[in-house]
Amino acid sequence: MIVFKEGNKVITQVKTGRTIVYHNRILIDPPMFIEEGKDVMIFTDKNVDEFQKHFTDQLKETLLDSLKTKESYIEHIKLTIKKINELKTENNNLKRLNKQLSETIIQLK
8 A cells, every 4th residue: 555645644545456467458447558467556536536635725725825925915015105105295294394494594584
């Protein structure tokens, strides 16, 4: 038996078998060009489903992590835009104050 694992988690277990000839025909899927006496791994629908579920779950987890990262990135962009707008407003206010002070200084001379 072959056990497919990722870390300590067992994904699926596959039994091993041998091809045999019966009435001059190989009994394990002849179109695959399997020769008599060769070792093969026998996958059942259950094994394929287990593989598919495992990797689908991994893909879902990766996509959810990606979505969280993108949401965080969008939030960061919004905060950056807000800060830029605040700085622009502050800059305009300082320009206005500078102009007023310059005019006041000119009047006082």
